[in-house]
Amino acid sequence: VQNRDKSKPSIQGTIEKALRKILREKIRVIGSGRTDAGVHALAQVANFYTNSKIPLAKLQYGLNSNLPEDVVVTAIERVRQDFHSQFSARSKVYRYTLLNRTYPSPLLRDRVYMVSYPLDLGLMRREAKCLLGEHDFASFCASGSNAKDTVRTIKRIAINKTCPLPLAPCYPALVTIDIEADGFLYNMVRNITGTLVEIGRGNFPKGSMKRILAAKNRRLAGPTAPACGLALVKVRY
């Protein structure tokens, strides 16, 4: 879980501190990219260099024993020295999870965004198709961003009803939006999601996504969906 709150230590700093304690040398960890405050990371990747000969399983166990309960190292492996978790990445997958019903879920609070209006998933899928491929995604880039190049390539968008959740017999109300791209602009997934929700609710006319994309104007897109529903689920190399 990534939770980059300025008043709290960063995940990176927390891991570096634990590594320093175990390996007894100063370690600089390089992550695959930042995630916003409140966004979850289920599969963040980071690399670092060490002279230590500690067995990897022992290092992983030691790290997890020294990390707070909201940070966990799920796997650890040796890589080539030219591996760079950010620059070697071919694509990333983000998942946005909506709870599409009229009452919240205590067990999933801070993990999903509740949308109480009915959503037309078929319409959302048809409108989302135009986002596939290489485009200038300026319309979905946060206005505060200083990205010079707003061209990215979306490789896949999948909108699904997901069921079941192992902790409950069934949560038919969950809708996931998976987006895989070679890179993401600031708030890009949350802005695309906010736009898709407006479309699914019937607030935007047919063909809106295509028009919004072509306009390269953030003000035409829907609102930014809240951070809590977003998770980095995969980094591909």
Place this chain on the structure above:
Amino acid sequence: VQNRDKSKPSIQGTIEKALRKILREKIRVIGSGRTDAGVHALAQVANFYTNSKIPLAKLQYGLNSNLPEDVVVTAIERVRQDFHSQFSARSKVYRYTLLNRTYPSPLLRDRVYMVSYPLDLGLMRREAKCLLGEHDFASFCASGSNAKDTVRTIKRIAINKTCPLPLAPCYPALVTIDIEADGFLYNMVRNITGTLVEIGRGNFPKGSMKRILAAKNRRLAGPTAPACGLALVKVRY
């Protein structure tokens, strides 16, 4: 989510307070039964009597607006006046969720119990079979309990690997133990689970469950699995 901590208001009290505010009369809520501190309730059922003519959808919306974020009313319906959420119940289903891997899950902390040893699920299923039907479950009743009658009927036990979780691409490490019975003794599911984990790890010899059940002696069973992994998932009428 049920979390009966003595220092905090009970779920029942919290709901009664919200009902009183909305209906402007003193309401007594009758739940289907207690759950221990730290145990989750995904489908607790409760009934109450009111003279109010408020539409049910409006009452549900009003309740959820007045309840804290860890309590939610998922459904509300009119019942016959002789309905009693505890005495009318035919059976209850509890689910215990194990995270069977060597590192914890930040997103599922306080929802699962991590067991880092490999578990033989086939052996656990075979050993669990003898629990089906009507038996004296004294061996699985907390020693502090003052239950006079420790005979209960288990209607179903299902041990499964559960995958996927909608918030993650896949959690193949989750194991669920579902137990349906006409009633449960204090800590019964947690004591059966603790015993099944010992069996799955290979710590108890073959036929142990049958011997433990027949002995009617709490000391022969495995340890009490922690509350966090347990959830009431269904009350059947």
